[in-house]
Amino acid sequence: MSPAAPSVEAVARLPLRRPRRGRLLGGVCAGLAAHLGQSVALVRVAMAAAALMGGAGVVLYVWLWVTVPAGDPVDAALEERSVAMTRLAPRLRTGAADLPITEIAVGLVLVVGAGALIAQRQGYNLDTNWLVPALLLLAGVALAWSQLDAVQREQWLMRTGGRTPISALRLIGGVLLVLVGVLLLVWQEAPPASLLRSAAATLAVLIGVALALAPWWLRLVRELGDERAARAREAERADIAAHLHDSVLQTLALIRAQSADPEAVARLARAQERELRGWLYEDRAAPGTSIAQAVRGVVGDVEDAGAEPIDAVVVGDRIPDANTDAMLQATREALLNAVRYGAAPISLYVEVRPEAVEVFVRDRGPGFDLDAVPADRLGVRESIIGRVRRRGGTATVQNCGESGTEVHLALPAAGGEVG
Amino acid sequence: MQGDASATGARRPGPGDVDSGAADTGTVSGAITVVLVDDHRMFRAGVRASLEDGVVVVGEAEDVEGAIRAVRELHPCVVLLDVHLPGGGGGGGAEVITACADLLGGSRFLALSVSDAADDVVSVIRAGARGYLTKAITGPELCDAIRRVAGGDAVFSPRLAGFVLDAFGTGAGDVAVTDDELDRLSAREQEVMRLIARGFSYREVASALFISIKTVETHVSAVLRKLQLSSRHELTRWAAARHLL
Numbered sequence: 001m002s003p004a005a006p007s008v009e010a011v012a013r014l015p016l017r018r019p020r021r022g023r024l025l026g027g028v029c030a031g032l033a034a035h036l037g038q039s040v041a042l043v044r045v046a047m048a049a050a051a052l053m054g055g056a057g058v059v060l061y062v063w064l065w066v067t068v069p070a071g072d073p074v075d076a077a078l079e080e081r082s083v084a085m086t087r088l089a090p091r092l093r094t095g096a097a098d099l100p101i102t103e104i105a106v107g108l109v110l111v112v113g114a115g116a117l118i119a120q121r122q123g124y125n126l127d128t129n130w131l132v133p134a135l136l137l138l139a140g141v142a143l144a145w146s147q148l149d150a151v152q153r154e155q156w157l158m159r160t161g162g163r164t165p166i167s168a169l170r171l172i173g174g175v176l177l178v179l180v181g182v183l184l185l186v187w188q189e190a191p192p193a194s195l196l197r198s199a200a201a202t203l204a205v206l207i208g209v210a211l212a213l214a215p216w217w218l219r220l221v222r223e224l225g226d227e228r229a230a231r232a233r234e235a236e237r238a239d240i241a242a243h244l245h246d247s248v249l250q251t252l253a254l255i256r257a258q259s260a261d262p263e264a265v266a267r268l269a270r271a272q273e274r275e276l277r278g279w280l281y282e283d284r285a286a287p288g289t290s291i292a293q294a295v296r297g298v299v300g301d302v303e304d305a306g307a308e309p310i311d312a313v314v315v316g317d318r319i320p321d322a323n324t325d326a327m328l329q330a331t332r333e334a335l336l337n338a339v340r341y342g343a344a345p346i347s348l349y350v351e352v353r354p355e356a357v358e359v360f361v362r363d364r365g366p367g368f369d370l371d372a373v374p375a376d377r378l379g380v381r382e383s384i385i386g387r388v389r390r391r392g393g394t395a396t397v398q399n400c401g402e403s404g405t406e407v408h409l410a411l412p413a414a415g416g417e418v419g
Numbered sequence: 420m421q422g423d424a425s426a427t428g429a430r431r432p433g434p435g436d437v438d439s440g441a442a443d444t445g446t447v448s449g450a451i452t453v454v455l456v457d458d459h460r461m462f463r464a465g466v467r468a469s470l471e472d473g474v475v476v477v478g479e480a481e482d483v484e485g486a487i488r489a490v491r492e493l494h495p496c497v498v499l500l501d502v503h504l505p506g507g508g509g510g511g512g513a514e515v516i517t518a519c520a521d522l523l524g525g526s527r528f529l530a531l532s533v534s535d536a537a538d539d540v541v542s543v544i545r546a547g548a549r550g551y552l553t554k555a556i557t558g559p560e561l562c563d564a565i566r567r568v569a570g571g572d573a574v575f576s577p578r579l580a581g582f583v584l585d586a587f588g589t590g591a592g593d594v595a596v597t598d599d600e601l602d603r604l605s606a607r608e609q610e611v612m613r614l615i616a617r618g619f620s621y622r623e624v625a626s627a628l629f630i631s632i633k634t635v636e637t638h639v640s641a642v643l644r645k646l647q648l649s650s651r652h653e654l655t656r657w658a659a660a661r662h663l664l
Contacts, residue, residue: 345618
C-alpha cells in the first residue's frame, strides 16, 4: 500500500505534455486538460470556441503542438521524482487501443478528394489553381514538422537520437514540397514581371524554409537537454542496481554462513525481503514527510528485533507532527510487547486522518489482565498507555479471549489537545 | 513455501497430463479445479504442494497468452493469477482477466502477488478478480480462499481492505445513505472493512458485529462490486493517473 502517493501526486500539477493516449489530433487539449486538472471535453470546447474567434484557438493549438513535447504527463511527473525514491517494478498498462487517428485523417482526405473529383465531373468548376499548391504547401510543412513527433520514437530505436536518414529525408521532402507549393501559389498567373509579386514570393519561400527548418533546430536544442538527463538517470539507475545487488548478495552470503540456525536465516530473509519489496513496489516519500513511511520503518525495526512477521496496513497519510512521534513510539512498544508475549499472527492497523491517528495492534496470544500487571512494570502501563494519555489520547487494551489481545491507541493531531 | 517448492518440483505433472474431459465439467470428481498462472516455476510448484484435498490444479501457465489459452481450454472453477506476468501488452494479470471477460461467470479469478502496491491491487480487481492475496499466505489459508472464491464470495486480505478504506475514505462524512450508492461505503461496510484491515477473520468480524458470517460475506461482496464499478472521483482519478482505466 502506498497511500501517500495518490494524494501527493493528485495535488501536484502534472507537467505539460502531449499524451499519446486519448488524443484526437495532436494531443494538445488532452495534455492541457491533464496539466490544468480540467476535463478534456471542457478544454476541447474552449479551444473550439477560441478557434471561432478569428482563429485564435487554431494559432494557440498549433503553437502548443509545436512547442510542447509529446509524452505521457504522468510518466513525466514520475520521471521528475528522484529515482532513488521511485519503485523499480514496471507499472501495469491496460491494452486499451488508441483511435487510429492517422488512418482516419488519411481516409477523410481521400473521401474529400473523391468528392471534389466527382463534383468536377458533374460540372461544378472548382478553382484548383490555388487548391493544389496550398495542399502541397500543407503537406510539406506537415512532413517537416512530423519529425517532432518522430523524435521520441527514434530515440527508442537508436540511442544516438541524431540525424537518421529518415529524419533527413523528412526534412528535405518537406522543404521541396513547400518550395513547389509556394512557387505554384505565387506564380499562378503569367505576368512574372510584377516586382511586388516576386518580393512576396521571396518572402514566402523564406518563411516556408524557416518553417521547415525550425523544428530541426528546436529538436537539436531539446535533444541536448534530454541527452544530459538520460545520462544522469542512467547513472542513478546503476547506483540503485549496485545497491540492490550488494544488499541481496550480502544477505545470501550471511544466510549461507548461518544455515545451521533456522531462526537467523528466517530473520535475514525477512529483512531482505522487506527491503527489496520496498525498492521494487513502492514510491518512497522523502524522510520526515510521511507517517505511513515512519510506521513501516517501525515495523521493520520490530521485525528485525523479534522473529515474528507483522502484517501492517496503513490507511491515509500526512506529515508527522510531535504527537505522531509519541504515537509511533507507543506503537513500537505495543508491537514489541505483542512479539514478546503474544502469538502470531500479529496485525497492525494504522488509520491516519487529518484530525487524529488510530492504531490497532493485535496478536493471537492469551492476552493479559492489565489490572494484574504489577504497578512497577513499566512496559505496558508507562511506555504505551501513559505515553499516549499524556498527549491527550486514549489507550485501551482489550482481551478478546481466544481470538487474542488488541491494543487500541487513538491520538488527536498536535494543536488539538496537547497534554 | 519456497522450500516445499524445490522438494516437490520434480514430480509435478505438466498441464498436458490433465484429463481435459473431466476438466470441461469444471470439477474433477467434485473437487475445485484450479489453473495456476505465475511466471515462476518454483512458486507454481510450491502452491501445488501446499494445496489440500478437494482443490486440484488442472493446468498451469506462465505468461499472458498461455494463461488466456489455458483458461479458455480448461474452464477451471478458479484461476490463481499473478499480477505481474510477462507477455501480452504489458497489462499482466489484469490483461488476462479482460481477455477472458466472457468467462467471468464460470471461471473466477483470484489474484496472488508479491506486490503490496495499491495500483497493482486495483488493476486486477477492477478488471474483475474476486480477491487479492499476497504470496506470504499459508497453504490452508490459500485453500480456504480458493473455496470461498469458487463459491462466489469475495476474498479480502487486510491489505485489500486497507486499500478500500483508503480509496473510499474513512471519515464519517464518507458514508453511503442508500444501498445502491456506488461511490461510498455504507457505515456497516466501512466497519467490516476496518475489522478485516485489523486482521479479523470473517468469523471474528461476524462475532464482533453480532451478525452472521453470511452477512459479512454479503457486505464484502458488495464492497467488491463498488470497487469494480465505482466512478468515485478520487478512485478514478487516482487509477487513471496510473493508466488503470
